[in-house]
Amino acid sequence: MEKKYLRDRMLEKRKSLSLLEVQGRSHEIAQRLLLLPEYRQAKTVLAYLPVRQEIDTVPIIKTAWQQQKRILVPVCQTPDRRLILSHLQNLDQLEEGTFKIPEPKKEYICPVPSPEVDLVILPGVAFDRQGHRLGYGAGYFDRFLVTLRDDCPIVALAYEFQLLPFVPAEKHDVPVDIIVTEEQLLYTNKI
Numbered sequence: 001m002e003k004k005y006l007r008d009r010m011l012e013k014r015k016s017l018s019l020l021e022v023q024g025r026s027h028e029i030a031q032r033l034l035l036l037p038e039y040r041q042a043k044t045v046l047a048y049l050p051v052r053q054e055i056d057t058v059p060i061i062k063t064a065w066q067q068q069k070r071i072l073v074p075v076c077q078t079p080d081r082r083l084i085l086s087h088l089q090n091l092d093q094l095e096e097g098t099f100k101i102p103e104p105k106k107e108y109i110c111p112v113p114s115p116e117v118d119l120v121i122l123p124g125v126a127f128d129r130q131g132h133r134l135g136y137g138a139g140y141f142d143r144f145l146v147t148l149r150d151d152c153p154i155v156a157l158a159y160e161f162q163l164l165p166f167v168p169a170e171k172h173d174v175p176v177d178i179i180v181t182e183e184q185l186l187y188t189n190k191i
Contacts, residue, residue: 003168010125013161014053026056028182029157032120034063037059038178040151042118044093049102054123055157056113072112074144075103083144085112090148099136112119112189114147120154122176127158131175131188145174153177156158160184 014065017025033039039137045064047057061071075084076098077176085105087110088094097103104110133156135141156176159182169175179186 003134005123006164006167007136009161010134011052014125014159017053018161022053025159027059029055029180030057030063031062032061032180032182032185033155036155036178036180038155039121042069043103044112044116045074045119045121046072046074046117047121048123049097050123051074052099055159057121059060060121060186061091062089068102070112072117073102073104074122074141075109076101081143083141084109085114086110087112105172114144115149116150117152120148121155122151122154124156124158124162124176126162126164126167127156127176128167129179129181129186129188130166131156131177131179132169133172133176134167142172142174156182157181165168 039045047061049135050056050058054109064071071088073088074084075086077084078098088104093104093108095105124133124135153179154174154176158179159183163179165182175188177188179188
């Protein structure tokens with residue numbers, strides 16, 4: 001199945017979710033994530049900020065702060081399609097950034113090197129049981145993920161319908177280690 005067709009189909013399906021469905025499913029997913037040993041052991045967590053009916057990570061971020069974890073968020077650098085990881089201390093530090101994704105205001109960007117990350121929570125459009133991930137097509141996360149420590153777990157948050165039998169993958173695509181949906185917790189074949 002061609003990536004563009006699959007991406008369009010999955011985004012359309014996600015777009016049809018009501019706010020109530022997003023909140024309910026996000027809550028279920030968050031509860032599963034927060035019980036993960038990989039999450040509980042992590043001191044520094046990279047989490048995305050949600051847009052366009054993505055799973056809501058804000059409750060996860062708030063819980064992580066209460067647990068004295070350091071939260072990092074990605075900041076897109078459009079000229080070279082790279083991510084800067086910025087320490088986030090407060091949601092008030094955010095504004096609409098690249099691709100309308102919330103990002104820290106310029107004065108609050110506090111870069112942190114990727115080897116300091118203990119756990120990555122990332123979004124995607126579709127996933128398969130081998131951990132292959134279909135993103136939005138710009139490659140920001142794929143370029144970033146190769147800079148992580150080898151022992152840093154990559155966790156994808158997904159709605160159950162985003163988990164497919166097969167997702168096309170290329171050599172440069174980095175698979176995820178764990179997929180958390182509202183119905184299951186899946187350790188991929190990567191681990």
